[in-house]
Amino acid sequence: MLALENALIPTHYALELTIDPAEQGFSAVATIALEERVSGATSFALHCKDLTITEATLDDSLQLKVAAQSDNEQVVFSTPDGQPIPADSSHSLRIVYTGKVNDVRTARDKTLGLFRANYMREDGGNAGADSYIYATHCQPSFARRFLPCVDEPAVKATFQLTITSLARFTAVSVSPVDSVAKLDDDKRSTTTFHKTELLPVSLFGFVLGDLERISLELPGEGDEKPLPISVYSPLRVAQATYAMDIAQKYIPLLQQFFGCAFPAPKLDFVLLPFLNDMVMENFSMITVQMDFLLLSPQSLANEQVRNQTLQLVVHEMVHQWMGNYLSFDSWEHLAFNESFATFLAYDLISKHEDGINIWESDNYLNNELGGTMLADSDLQTSKSIYDAFHSQREARTRLGVTTNEIFDPVSYQKGITMLRSLQLSTGESFFQQAIAAVFAETKQFHDVAVKPMDIFTKMGEVLKSQNVANFVSSWTKLPGLPVVSVSTTVDETSKQLTSTLTQHRFFAADNIDAEFKKDEIEDVPYHIALMTQLPGGEADDKNTLMTDRSLKLNYRVTALNSRAQGYYRVSYETQECYDEICKELTLGNISDLTLLKIFQDLSYFIGNKFFQLPVHITGAMQILNHIASAPADVKLGDLKLWKALAEGLSVMQTIVQAAVVHNRRAIITKISKLATKLSQKADNWSVEGIAKVQDGYELQTLSKIIALTSTTKPTQELCQELFKHIRQGPNNSVPIEIVSSVYMSISYQMTTIKEWKKLFELIKSSAGIASHISDDSGTPESQKTIMLQNLAITNLGFVTTEELVSKLLNFINTNIAAEGIENAFIGVNYNAQVVINKSSGLKVRDAVWKWFKLNHAQWKKTLSRGTNNNNTADERLEKITFMVLQMFVESGKMIEKYEHFDDIKSVWETLQREDRANTTIIAGFTK
Structure with missing residues (x-):
């Protein structure tokens, strides 16, 4: 990764390799065409690692001195007596050398430079028992381990390879085979390959060994030659036909998108026993x-x-155009290179595979996009794409650094959504035409390595818009993610509803000091692709891009960031916004994904002291109440809003949790009544109906409704029936998604030891009931049993009699060293303020506090003895202490008077910090 300031730069490498499996190394002759950059120089350098150079000749006559510099993985070539290198525009350097082959025996061994795997063929194979695979892995800077070179992506050259080895071996490289000649003994042969396209050395490579092959030819269009596509594997190559099918289908689609033919005369997939990066997109030889x-x-x-296979194969084929034929001048652009390949793979697959829309999949929206937005909300760690790269400067310059070590996943995911937003705001056909125009410019975008911004500048020229480059610059240079506030009001003059959009940087409040001021952060306006939905379900094509702090619209909007594709959050901040959403819901104009995004954003505002407004809470409840108040003949299933409903009810659960901690029973009652109304509109509110539900989000919705209405008579009656099926069967009669909520309701209802034991027995062993629980995820029966046991522990504590609370506390005390035992506190924590002895006024939390003070000191000793890891013991004790102290969050003086307060002080302080979100919610609910 160290740049060279060279007087001579390679433009072509002719490499002759001799590889003998009986030897540990290899021998080679490299003839390198050099272009003179600085006249009068007496020396020049190439990257070189673990190579022994025995001869170096310039222009067939001048013997050069060779000085290895192992500290920086370079070799310096200099004239013998310091005279200047003869002035000329080009030179030829011939190097004779030997090198090491890295033996790889396990997946933990590094596959760097030229490596060899020695493995057993399943059929006995050639050569008796063992077979060999030699392969190269050059990215980012490992070509220097088998070839003296300028090992930097900014330098492109052509390559011509000749390999001499065993005649039985198959040789594959980044260009087609030109000839194969057997040597005199017929045991060896020499394979010569055609000259390659211009490439950075990191995309050059070869594979040699005992390989099987399957192949096909993709017909060319017009004057184009057919494209051979092959898969090589050391074994079972016939099992790779699916990859061939994918390539056959998607290469024409990629050619159409890029507006040019496949950039190489063939495409090979070569399968290796070991490869650290799992996949490497060498030019035309993946x-x-x-x-x-x-x-x-x-x-x-x-x-x-x-x-997964489909995405992998299409991603790697995209690289043949973007990243290979068009290559980048610095590893700074690694994240963008990968972002583009993933973006286009996702987009083409979503358009051309029935039943697959990756952009709207749970994995993309929740894990990839959602996870990145969450990470980018942290003020302490969030960096711009530009800053993320420059913060890695030390890592990038470290010798032997791998691509994984310089790859930033947030920049990568942010790049994907940036490209998607640009495509949608520009228009898909215009975006494609502009990309095709880039690939039509061979000299500008192939002959030299480029920067990503060169691409976007060219696209802007084609589209006659500066917005393209400015948009990308914004997302590259600015950290974090934006939040757009929407205020809909009546214009006093026109008496029409108008909308004002205002943007700021969004951030989470979790790790921020209490004294922090919102205006202390850098808050530069982003370029935001709005993707606005108007009343009637139409998309807004007038204002597609927001670049300033504020944007005033003389019309009303229904929703921003429709279908959840943009990289920003939306805060609806007036009552009229929620009225509009509810009106469009009635008309069926809001999709499940759009409403899901509304609730997801609300979940990040509610509890965040810097962004929560009272209207966020009332608005969330208004939407759910509106759904629950639909005409009697409209069921929840008719609305097809299961994802959104599951998310909306999660928001309600967050509010309930805050109300529980702060003993605001009126809030809990209000939300329970809302959930009850929803239960009355559920299509499958019965044992038989629930068993038939296939949609996971419908099951999540039903589970949350059960949890929020667990103390109501209809829910308790339903749960009694479900609990009977859980315990007695028949098989697969209760979905696993609702088991926890059923246990919770059952725990609430228990008043006797006999009833309590029915649930308690499932903690000791749930093996007998595992078959009664349906689970479409394919979880093994043994893991399902453990999961069910943990669910029983988690819900055992929702008891409300003194006898059962005592029984529960005794169980916890006896099993204090058991992993996850702190979860048994969830129920007692929820019922902390419930009176369990009317004559004395004893509450659940009073019994717990007495028990805690009596046993806390002993627990520390027990946990220290019961685990080999003191950190684990400390963490478990802290969790238990946290759960107990949470019952007294509004009784600080009492806790601080505890005689052993110093022992729990750090946990108490943590609780105070983490309770800020609950305090914010309660304050917002009451305003």
Whole structure:
């Protein structure tokens, strides 16, 4: 990763390799065409690692001195007596050398430079028992381990490779085979490859060894030659036909998108026993750790496996255009290179595969996009794409650094959504045409390595818009993510509803000091692709991009960031906004994803002292009440809003939790009544109906409704029936998604030891009931049993009699060293203020506090003895202490008077910090 200031720069490498499996190393001759950059120089350098150079000749006559510099992985070539290198525009350097082959025996061994795997063929194979695979892995800076070179992406050159080895070996490289000649003994042969396209050395490579092959030819269009597509594997190559099918389908689609033919005369996938990066997109020779593409019939029957393979293969083929034919001048742009490949793969797959829309999938929206937005909300760690790269300067310059070590996942995911937003705001056809125009400019975008901004500048020229480059610059240079506030009001003059949009930077409040002021942060306006939905369900094509702090619209909007594709949050801040949302819901104009996004954003505002407004809470409840108040003949299933409902009810659960901690029973009652109204509109509010539900989000919705109405008679009656089925069957009669909520309601209802034991017995062993629980995730029966036991522990504590509370506390005390035992406090924590002895006025929390003071000191000793890891013991004790102290969050003076307060002080202070969100929610609810 160290740049060279060179007088001579390579423009072509002719490499002759001799590889003998009987030897540990290899021998080679490299003839390198050099272009003179500085006249009068007496020396120049190339990158070089673990190579022994025995001869170096310039222009067939001048013997050069060779000085290895192992500290910076370079070799310096200099004239013998310090005379200047003869002035000329080009030179030829011939190097004779030997090198090491890195033996790889396990997945933990590094596959760097030229490496060899020695493995057993399943069929006995050639050579008796053992077979060999030699392969290269050059990215980011490992080509120097088998070839003296300028190992930097900014320098592009052509390559021509010749390999001499065993005649039985198959040789594959980044260009097609030109000839194969057997040597005199017929045991060896020499394979010569065609000259390559211009490439950075990191995309050059080869594979040599005992390989099987399957292939096909993709017909060319017009005067184009057919494109051979092959898969090579050391074994079971027939199991890679799915990858061939994908390539055959998507190469024409990629050619159409980029507006040019496949940029190489062939495409090979070479499967390797070991490869640290799992996949490497060498030019026209994609190397893959073989488990990813060798798929048995059983694996192919798994939809998830097929989809993962599809995404991988299309992603790597995108790289043949973007990243290979068009390559980047610095590893600074690694994240963008990967972002574009993923973006286009997702987009093409979503358009051309029935039943697959990755942009609207749970994995993309929740894990990839949602996870990145969450990480980018942290003021302490969030960096811009630009700053993320420059903060890695030390790591990038470290010798031997891998791509994984310089890859920033947040920049990568942010790049994907940036490209998606640009595509949607520009218009998909215009976006594609502009990309095609880039690839039509060979000299500008192929002959030299480029920067991503060069692409966007060119796209802007084609589209006659500066917004393209400015948009990308904004998302590259600014950290974090924006929040757009929407205020809809009646214009006094026109008497029409108008909307004002205002943007700021969004951030989470969790790790911020209480004294922090919102206006202390850098808050530069972003360029935001709004993706606005208007009344009637139409998209807004007038104002697609927001670049200033504020944007006033002389019309009303229904929702921003429709279908949840943009990288920003939306805060609806007036009652009229929620009225509009509810009106459009009635008309069926708001999709499940759009409403899901509204609730998701609300979940990040509610409890955040810097962003929560009272209207966020009332608005969330208004939307759910509106759904619950639909005409009697409209059921929840008719609305097709299961994802949104599940998220909206999660928001209600967050509010309930705050109300529980602060003993605001009126809030809990209000939300319970709302959930009861929803239960009355549920299509499958019965044991038989629930058993038939297939939609996971419908089950989540039903589970949350059960939890929020667990003390109501209809829910308790339903849960009694469900609990009977859980315990007695029949098989697969209760979905696992609702088991926890059923246990919670059952725990509430228990008043006798006999009843309590029915649930308690499931903690000791749930093996007997596992078959009664349906689970579409394919969880093994043994893991399902453990999961059910943990659910029983978690819900055992919702008891409200003195006898059962005492029984529960005794159980916890006896099993204090058991992993997860702190979860048994969830129920007692929830019922902390419930009176369990009317004559004395004893509350649940009073009994717990007495018990805690009596046993706390002993627990510390017990936990220290019961685990080999003191950190684990301390963490468990802190969790238990936290759960107990949470019952007294509004009784600070009492806790601080505790005689052993110093022992629990740090936990109490943590609780005070973490309770800020609950305090914010309660304050917002009462305003």
